[in-house]
Amino acid sequence: MAMAKKYNPDRKLLVGRVAGILTIVAGVLLAARLCVASPTSENAVPSIFKPHSTNAESLYHLSHFVLAITGVIFAVVFSLLAYVMVKFRNRPTDVGREPTPVYGSTQIELAWTVIPIVIVVVLFLATARVIHAIQDSGRPANALEVTAIGHQFWWEFRYPKLGVVTANELHIPVSTPTYLKLLSADTDHSFWVPQLGGKTDLIPNRINEMWIAPQQTGIFLGQCAQYCGTQHAKMLLRVSVESPEDFDKWVRAQKQPAIQDETEAAGRHIFESTSCVNCHAVAGTNATGRFGPDLTHFMSRATIAAGGAENIKENLRLWIQNPDAIKPGSLMPAMKLSDVDLDALVRYLETLR
């Protein structure tokens, strides 16, 4: 049976292949169209091709260069493959004759060794230039210093010179570069906000550095990019790039001690007399835990649970009562409070502006 079909030049097969490729291309274009049309706000999609910082931009230009070169290589080699398949397919007229054997050709092989070497050298030089520009640039005197500490499964941000501590939502000014010192409290993590730059890992017993020089204000999204345990997926990052005035305003607000609203004394008592204080800090109270996020200005953050949920009353209530409902496997324990206590506690937390 196989022998009977042996010399059938399978045109249908070629047509099928071309049709298949066209379908895939059409599908991709259609999907790309849908995808581009869908997002609501400008930075909702954290695409590496929409850079908004100096180094994200240099990576973006490098990526275009690399894509162009690889694109040309693809076009050339694919055309050769397609040509060979069509031109040298077995034809019915060929019955019984074997093609002329060719064992090699020094000139041709030399050519397709030398050309790739040249391409490699070019790509290497282009890359080395960008590596140097990003890694070896000196730190400007006016740079903002932030220490980012990765925890299972949240981010701690400390501004040592400003005396500010916050979590999960990083605030930085637009005009000056920010130097991040990256540490880890437990396992490996990786800081990645695609529109602001590439990844740098946070590794225990090791100090890493990266810098961001944002060019535009706005909220930029990212998340942990190195598997760090059960809830690696919900270790989200929000970076708020602000005008210098807004940033100063934010810093001034963060430096205020926690508000002591006497009408919520009951809730505060619950907070300070349960295990909340073992993990969370509220400046100016006996709550000094550092295992969980600092809550001094908790209500200034848009999300809870490292971006796992919006910071609204219902979510907060659920989060305290049953963290697994929002983030199963997170290290926040279920607090097992009565409804009355829970309401009082949530009301107290809502005063921490």
Added chain:
Amino acid sequence: MSTDVMAIQTAQISTRPWTQILHEWVITVDHKLLGILYILYALVFLVVAGSEAMIMRIQLMYPHDHFVSPQVFNRMFTMHGTTMVFFVGIPMLFGFANYLVPLMIGARDMAFPRLNAFSFWLTALAGFLLYFSFLGGSGLYGAGNAPDVGWWAYAPLTARAFSPGHSTDYWTIALLVSGFGSIGTAINIIATILCMRCPGMKLSRMPLLAWLNLVVSGMVLIAVTPLSAAQIMLCLDRYLGGHFFDTQAGGSATLWMHFFWIFGHPEVYILILPAFAFVSEIVPVFSRKPIFGYPVMVGATLCIGFLSMSVWAHHMFTIGMSSYANSFFTLTTLAVGIPTGIKIFNWLGTMWGGKIQFKTPMLFCIAFLFQFLIAGLTGIMLGSAAFNWQLTGSYFVVAHFHYTLVGGFLFAVFAAFYYWYPKITGRMLNEGFGKLHFWLFFIGFHLTFDLMHIPGMLGMPRRIYTYEPGRGWDLWNLLVTVGAFVQAIATLAFVANLIVSYFKGAKSGNDPWDAWTLEWSVSSPPPAYNFALIPTVVSRRPLWDLKHPEDPDSRYE
């Protein structure tokens, strides 16, 4: 084995009680039976690890899906990766090497048949140990089971503080045991190729498949030993108070990374070189031409082998290495593209001027060429350290290495199945089923892994059990899952073909493809001792010389 055992094997195979047949398979030291055992073992785990992938894809179909918990998802990707690399990839390549290398170099068995059996059963034990963790282990989450530290198991996630219970131990011990098995087989293959070639088969006349397996085995010896050492160190850390990787006691997390990737990167070449080996044998036969530039192909293989030892830290561009280290590993990584490119061009050169027959093995090889080209180009993107800072750890890198391991390795393995199944069983695989399998798998593969690059570039990290809606990832993930289902259906068609053709397939005869290497000179399946009379060869294509005495290859080499 004596001649009467051979007679039993060939003539009375169906009349013996099943216990006796089973006993024979367990005690065998025949390289062909062990090869088949390796291949069947790899196929079983291919289905198991494929099912784990399906569970992950269903979970990622929609944002905030609740098909499985994060704990289960993390176990699935750990088990999927570990299984595919150690219990599908390596057994599959050793299975084909075991079966084919002695036949192709004109030997009657491997150099050390008992070591061969020992190595197989070690590997088999390792796979069962890993899967026993579902019953015996408990992972990061304490109450769970099966390892959930990812297939590269970065420290300190594997420390007892973060991985209580025994699941990580099952992972460690399984890899250690399978490592010993791999080292045993690698030594065996090297010894066989260096010492057991038939008269006239100089190294320069050896089939490329044997050459590539020689290089692969050398790489296994160099790469697997550091992994085994690291596993022993991890055991010391976990049970005897060692602090190699225990960061809480001053250990180094990056030390593990170096140990793992100095194994891990050669490992991917260990998997892809056998794929090159299959393609280098199959493309010439279906183009009806000898391989183009044989010495250059051998040189490029050796070159890839050497370079592969110097690229490991390109998995670590984000750990804060110096700009010099990042530049160095960029250069070595890009340099791998040179010998690899030479190989692709030489295959094209082989097809050039040929008469290409689009049989199923050739279809898989052509798809391999197309896909491996793309995988190589995305590899260049990832090899450029600065671009890598954006791409690594995202779905782009997942798409890239599945392009090499599925689009490259697995497609070549499928080609090898269609090509050598007639030799192994004496029956042809059904061509219609084969084409169905090919097209379904081709479409499913491209639907899944072409589109998977996109969410990576849109900022989607790998190893997340769920994601936020509205980030532009939803549609891609849905389509990727659809593609995964198409691949699963195609795999079922393949398995069905393997089973049905075994009983009903057309008889193949000794040489169904009109091929040129020695395995096609013996009966299908080959007799227990392979060659009644050890052959003597005078060129790289001994059967060509036999079929064309008027114009033998030996005249040109």
